[in-house]
Amino acid sequence: MSMTQQAEPAVTSPPAPGPKDTDGRTAERPLALRLLARPEVGVFLGAVAVLVFFLITAPPVRDGGSMANILYQSSTIGIMALPVALLMIGGEFDLSSGVAVITSALTASMISYQLTMNVWVGVIVALIVSLAVGLFNGWMLVKTGLPSFLVTLGTFLILQGANLAITKLVTGNVATDDISTMDGFDQAKALFASSFDVGGVQVKITIVWWLVFAALATWVLLRTKYGNWIFAVGGNKESARAVGVPVTFTKISLFMLVGFGAWFVGMHQLFSFNTVQSGEGVGQELIYIAAAVIGGCLLTGGYGSAIGPVFGAFMFGMVQQGIVYAGWNPDWFKAFLGVMLLGATLINLWVRQTATRR
Amino acid sequence: MTTPHGAILKDTVPEEERPIVELRGAGKSYGNIRALHGVSLAVHPGKVTCVLGDNGAGKSTLIKIISGLHQHTEGEFLVDDEPVRFTTPREALDRGIATVYQDLATVPLMPVWRNFFLGSEMTKGPWPVRRLDIDRMKRTADEELRNMGIVLDDLEQPIGTLSGGQRQCVAIARAVYFGARVLILDEPTAALGVKQSGVVLKYIAAARDRGLGVIFITHNPHHAYMVGDRFSVLRLGTLELSASRDQVSLEELTNHMAGGAELAALKHELSQVRGVDVEELPEEDELTAPVAGTPEGRA
Numbered sequence: 001m002s003m004t005q006q007a008e009p010a011v012t013s014p015p016a017p018g019p020k021d022t023d024g025r026t027a028e029r030p031l032a033l034r035l036l037a038r039p040e041v042g043v044f045l046g047a048v049a050v051l052v053f054f055l056i057t058a059p060p061v062r063d064g065g066s067m068a069n070i071l072y073q074s075s076t077i078g079i080m081a082l083p084v085a086l087l088m089i090g091g092e093f094d095l096s097s098g099v100a101v102i103t104s105a106l107t108a109s110m111i112s113y114q115l116t117m118n119v120w121v122g123v124i125v126a127l128i129v130s131l132a133v134g135l136f137n138g139w140m141l142v143k144t145g146l147p148s149f150l151v152t153l154g155t156f157l158i159l160q161g162a163n164l165a166i167t168k169l170v171t172g173n174v175a176t177d178d179i180s181t182m183d184g185f186d187q188a189k190a191l192f193a194s195s196f197d198v199g200g201v202q203v204k205i206t207i208v209w210w211l212v213f214a215a216l217a218t219w220v221l222l223r224t225k226y227g228n229w230i231f232a233v234g235g236n237k238e239s240a241r242a243v244g245v246p247v248t249f250t251k252i253s254l255f256m257l258v259g260f261g262a263w264f265v266g267m268h269q270l271f272s273f274n275t276v277q278s279g280e281g282v283g284q285e286l287i288y289i290a291a292a293v294i295g296g297c298l299l300t301g302g303y304g305s306a307i308g309p310v311f312g313a314f315m316f317g318m319v320q321q322g323i324v325y326a327g328w329n330p331d332w333f334k335a336f337l338g339v340m341l342l343g344a345t346l347i348n349l350w351v352r353q354t355a356t357r358r
Numbered sequence: 359m360t361t362p363h364g365a366i367l368k369d370t371v372p373e374e375e376r377p378i379v380e381l382r383g384a385g386k387s388y389g390n391i392r393a394l395h396g397v398s399l400a401v402h403p404g405k406v407t408c409v410l411g412d413n414g415a416g417k418s419t420l421i422k423i424i425s426g427l428h429q430h431t432e433g434e435f436l437v438d439d440e441p442v443r444f445t446t447p448r449e450a451l452d453r454g455i456a457t458v459y460q461d462l463a464t465v466p467l468m469p470v471w472r473n474f475f476l477g478s479e480m481t482k483g484p485w486p487v488r489r490l491d492i493d494r495m496k497r498t499a500d501e502e503l504r505n506m507g508i509v510l511d512d513l514e515q516p517i518g519t520l521s522g523g524q525r526q527c528v529a530i531a532r533a534v535y536f537g538a539r540v541l542i543l544d545e546p547t548a549a550l551g552v553k554q555s556g557v558v559l560k561y562i563a564a565a566r567d568r569g570l571g572v573i574f575i576t577h578n579p580h581h582a583y584m585v586g587d588r589f590s591v592l593r594l595g596t597l598e599l600s601a602s603r604d605q606v607s608l609e610e611l612t613n614h615m616a617g618g619a620e621l622a623a624l625k626h627e628l629s630q631v632r633g634v635d636v637e638e639l640p641e642e643d644e645l646t647a648p649v650a651g652t653p654e655g656r657a
Contacts, residue, residue, distance in 0.1 A: 244477035
């Protein structure tokens with residue numbers, strides 16, 4: 001931390017308003033440095049670099065349809081990366097978010113199919129279940145004071161087991177039955193998993209939702225009380241409590257927000273594929289966390305943005321699809337991701353240190 | 359003592375007699391451990407009450423009771439002559455009791471102005487689009503900081519880049535702005551250098567002159583004597599000394615604080631240890647005089 005040397009104070013007691021403007025001890029920092037200090041700038045440059053790299057090495061990427069596909073892949077990661085990033089800024093993380101997506105999809109599917117109800121009933125019940133999982137995570141964390149790693153690792157294992165066991169118990173199979181003929185399916189599909197045409201290119205609606213949620217999250221984070229509280233509880237929980245920030249409410253609601261994200265992505269999966277494989281989702285939580293970290297969020301909390309994870313998720317989608325379009329062996333995807341994660345983290349670290357030095 | 363000036367001046371007459379915060383024989387036990395016992399203390403507006411004591415003397419327990427983090431288990435705690443028992447810091451804040459903690463005062467990575475308004479943010483607009491009134495907050499923070507004599511170039515800089523003394527001052531200015539009537543300062547000068555301690559002491563005086571009652575917790579009798587109106591020395595959870603400024607000299611205060619007898623015993627103990635040159639250590643009667651050149655650090 002750079003210490004500003006306290007010079008002789010400008011005024012003495014009894015205090016009077018000081019001279020206008022600055023005390024002249026520091027020069028205005030250059031615009032470029034101030035820009036670099038934003039958490040999302042490093043990842044933005046990284047995303048541009050990856051995009052340019054694949055535009056050059058993989059000609060099919062230049063096609064509009066490919067780009068729509070890349071953005072679609074990015075959006076399925078990105079929608080979850082947003083609440084995960086907010087939670088991370090709030091000082092916690094959630095290992096159960098990957099399987100929670102599947103839990104939500106399974107709940108909606110089985111409730112609708114087994115009880116032969118309108119799919120919206122399943123969708124609503126799934127929302128309640130997802131929020132309850134988030135509530136449970138947050139409540140356990142606040143009540144026990146255990147680290148979120150342990151609490152959500154527990155939830156992760158519980159959900160992973162329950163997903164498989166309950167699905168087998170109810171359907172006698174590891175996947176749920178096809179719900180595409182049920183009442184309300186088309187409506188729900190229109191909301192969660194439809195496509196629309198833009199200049200001859202099919203664009204998935206999740207891309208729209210992703211950007212809308214990102215804009216909303218940014219606004220909440222930077223322009224509302226609640227956003228202020230998120231930074232505060234992640235930055236210094238005890239200080240925040242001492243000045244009257246409702247720490248318990250903020251933490252629990254952030255976990256519930258992750259629950260909401262899991263529900264949304266779960267509904268997207270259900271209404272795109274009509275059935276759900278109960279064993280899926282394992283490992284996804286780390287992808288979401290990685291997207292948030294690449295997006296400039298500090299793993300220890302108190303610092304980050306909602307725009308950064310958008311670029312983080314885009315980098316994931318770009319690499320995932322880019323490797324395929326470049327005709328390389330897709331087995332290398334994860335290795336590539338690992339290198340990217342470390343690289344991005346180091347760049348972020350370096351950028352932050354350079355930019356906050358005065 | 360300077361005369362308080364400002365809004366509080368209206369009813370000057372009773373304010374001398376009526377303390378804002380008063381403890382009467384208050385104490386606190388954690389299970390079978392009695393951390394604090396029979397402590398009486400009164401905080402008047404426009405006065406600085408210093409609480410001194412060594413580590414483990416019960417200073418923290420005392421402030422935790424007043425700031426609402428813990429509840430007392432014996433005696434009485436009165437705010438405006440009314441017995442109270444706070445369950446959260448928020449309740450204490452609502453009664454005008456604000457605490458500035460030594461290292462818990464701020465969130466380092468957040469900008470100065472966000473720290474200033476944290477927990478009491480200004481907003482505008484109707485509910486679904488209710489948002490922070492950033493312009494007004496920045497303007498107000500700047501004004502308030504200047505009123506306390508703190509001039510910062512850039513309110514957007516993370517508060518962690520300020521020096522320790524500046525951070526304490528921002529926290530004090532914040533408490534003053536949010537209508538604190540009683541300001542509890544938990545060892546604000548403990549981690550600071552000589553010059554920065556002076557800056558903080560000046561803001562304590564500024565807060566006092568605005569009519570606030572100040573509880574100044576410290577290890578350092580020199581700092582206490584510079585701004586204090588009343589002095590309470592805690593030892594092993596009980597009140598060892600409670601005196602007003604005209605009843606006690608700095609020498610006596612230092613002696614009570616340092617525990618002259620204990621130091622003599624320590625000197626004797628050290629003399630048993632090879633390699634410690636006790637001849638260099640001061641004699642007991644020298645200890646009653648102010649120790650020159652150590653206005654900072656833990657006594």
